Amino acid sequence: MNKNTLSVRTIVAIGIGAAVFVILGRFASIPTGIPNSNIEVTYAFLALMAVIFGPVAGGLIGLIGHALKDLIFYGSIWWSWVVVSMFVGFLFGLISKKLDIESGEFGRQKIITFNLVQVGAQALGWFLLAPVLDIVIYAEPTSKVFIQGLGVGISNMVTVGILGTLLLTLYAKTRTKTGSLDRE
């Protein structure tokens, strides 16, 4: 198999991941009471998928999932945020090798690494990239988009921090640990 092309498993992970992203984004986001800002459960899922399948899968799940969600349920694609989903998915995936979740170990050290990276990635994405793209593409007022980005970013950081960590811990438990067999 050529190394540059995606493996079949990654392709399927992107497809199914995007489908789950769509459904969670539409049906599982929990409104906080402040307009236009929800607890987006789907980013916790994105983080999990990116950590399992790597940066390319993470980025593409964000891109395809978010674009399809917008297209199917809202009839128009909000490109600036779709790009941000791709961006954070990709960044989440960069620590995939380091976390090595397949080893079945997800201890305190890894939890801290994961959360540092997820907060950093989302800060870049929601506080900077999203508002800038909103201004460049849609010429929306500066103060509005930065406040919006701030709100969404913080709530997503908390969501991924709590739910994402929980999901990763759960997933790690389903993997067989290396050296888990004892000789009797």
Add this chain to the structure above:
Amino acid sequence: MANEMLSYIDRTSPIHRLTGATKLVCFILWSTAAMLTYDTRILLFLFIASLVIFYVSKIRLRDILFVLIFILVFLLINNIAIYLFSPQEGVKIYGTGHVLVEFAGRYNMTLEQLFYQLNITLKYLTVIPAALLFIVTTHPSEFAASLNRIGVSYRIAYAVSLALRYIPDVQRDFRNIAKAQQARGLDMSKNEKFLKRVKNASAVLAPLILSSLEKIEIISNAMELRGFGKKKKRTWYNARPFQKRDYTAIILFVLLLIATLLITYHDGSRFYNPFS
């Protein structure tokens, strides 16, 4: 439920007869044009043109009513948010300020602000019918084939096709799991209090995600067995050859984009200014 989600509607119309690739290219050109311009005259023209195309496609308003209402509500909220955060944006852009109604200080309603917000609304209104039409007139399987034709790697096009294929399945799983958890007293619908809801969400998420991961294994094994990804190219059952009307449509839309760019940028500004 059926109308909550946009899906392919099978009718016979000139728009349906165009190949998926043509519609995809036209949709991208159209969105680019609408995204770049802020010229009211062009936006109005595009808006009216999109209504005409919509009429030609024989898609009826009630087919998409649910989604349309949803979008209009979103537009309204967005407009209110813009006014609350930046009531003088229009004055900043157009350089003049004709006060219509006096409120407190910066919240005075100006003609420029109204015009600016009209433009933003028009911008969305021009893209929405095109996007809606694209989804309801393109068969999902043809959509993947079209992505491949315009140059996207077939592996990624296939991932998109898989996503479209599995969205209904995942939705069904999600419902089943949510109902099952509700029966156990773990509700994540809006009847539950906020914090409880967030907590219960993970009870629904975990089974959904683990079953999806299992799906990934099964599907990728099945595809591997059938030799997916061994060759550089792949054919599509639903791909149709280009015909004269496809070329005509694409040329028309390219011209439209060029005209839009010329008219928008000829005076060096994205905005059409009727006030100066």
